[in-house]
Amino acid sequence: MDIPGAPVMTLEDFRMIKEFVAENFGLLLENEKEGYLSAKLLPRLEELRLSTFAEYYAYLKFAPGGAGERLKFISRITNNETYFFREEIQLRVFAEEALPALKEKKLRNDDRTIRIVSAGCSSGEEVYSLAMLVLESGCFAWNWDVKITGVDIDPKVIERAVAGVYSGRAFQSTPGQYQERYFRKCDNGFHVKDSVRAMCSFVQGNLLDLDDIVSESEVDIIFCRNVLIYFNDETVRKIVENFARFLVDGGLLFLGHSESLSRITRRYIPIRFPGAVVYRVRG
Incomplete structure (x- = not known):
């Protein structure tokens, strides 16, 4: 569910971010939906005071601080659930x-x-x-x-x-x-x-x-x-x-x-x- 007043991830935003993830990290987001990715990344937009996901994509790709943000980005979207003596x-x-x-x-x-x-x-x-x-x-x-x-x-x-x-x-x-x-x-x-x-x-x-x-x-x-x-x-x-x-x-x-x-x-x-x-x- 969209948060009133929050940036909305368009299909084009979703496509660009998926391609960015594949190119830079080799990760597939094929099974992820826009809503899932949007919810994970909205806190980063808020902290960076960005208005759209297109701006966030540009920040990741081109901004001088993009390298540090990429680490925060991957931390938001990856699943780290694990436990001792798994399998x-x-x-x-x-x-x-x-x-x-x-x-x-x-x-x-x-x-x-x-x-x-x-x-x-x-x-x-x-x-x-x-x-x-x-x-x-x-x-x-x-x-x-x-x-x-x-x-x-x-x-x-x-x-x-x-x-x-x-x-x-x-x-x-x-x-x-x-x-x-x-x-x-x-x-x-x-x-x-x-x-x-x-x-x-x-x-x-x-x-x-x-x-x-x-x-x-x-x-x-x-x-x-x-x-x-x-x-x-x-x-x-x-x-x-x-x-x-x-x-x-x-x-x-x-x-x-x-x-x-x-x-x-x-x-x-x-x-x-x-x-x-x-x-x-x-x-």
């Missing part, structure tokens, strides 16, 4: 299959470094879930250098991830013993303990440009779950082929349960487990 079957494969196999491979090569990236990490629940599973596995107890890096385009969710304070729905799938073992109560909810945080870091960045975040052929495992559904096929291909540059030989890519690379690229081999598929990069 449990995949995480079980990570803990029970991937980690033991990775340890054996590393020991054969006299290498005690583990590098994991969570691409599209949102507010950090996935990164901390992976860290807890690494600790629980007991595979890397002594003299291992384990680093898990979360990357997201939205600076506000990166701030929340770094703060590491959670409550409510974030724990809807968290085993009780994990919450007791790896969190401490604080005024605003529960704070991730240092034993978990020590192996985790967070960076604001674009999935198409990871060069300043990790080095080529350095990453053992990439998680990019429930992110690619927002991109068109060509952008998905660019993202996952870019991931392949950073994965070690035989490195693994975890996608969301509804995401598939079968018609996107041949750079990966699907490895099938009961209830889950993991992709191994071709050597």
Whole structure:
């Protein structure tokens, strides 16, 4: 429902903003309606004192302050809902299959470094879930250098991830013993303990440009779950082929349960487990 006196998003405004999002972020807004996008962006028009969405589009595209506004823009339109231990079957494969196999491979090569990236990490629940599973596995107890890096385009969710304070729905799938073992109560909810945080870091960045975040052929495992559904096929291909540059030989890519690379690229081999598929990069 339109707010009386508020700017109205025309079909032409909607078309221009959709094209802007696709060109700059690779994101699809095909299923979004003008009303949804209008409601998300109206607060930005008010703060910038702009009268129309056409003016806002021009500000995003051409104004000197457009770069900073683009970060606020993407924060408004993206969906950052997540929680600890989401998609449990995949995480079980990570803990029970991937980690033991990775340890054996590393020991054969006299290498005690583990590098994991969570691409599209949102507010950090996935990164901390992976860290807890690494600790629980007991595979890397002594003299291992384990680093898990979360990357997201939205600076506000990166701030929340770094703060590491959670409550409510974030724990809807968290085993009780994990919450007791790896969190401490604080005024605003529960704070991730240092034993978990020590192996985790967070960076604001674009999935198409990871060069300043990790080095080529350095990453053992990439998680990019429930992110690619927002991109068109060509952008998905660019993202996952870019991931392949950073994965070690035989490195693994975890996608969301509804995401598939079968018609996107041949750079990966699907490895099938009961209830889950993991992709191994071709050597």
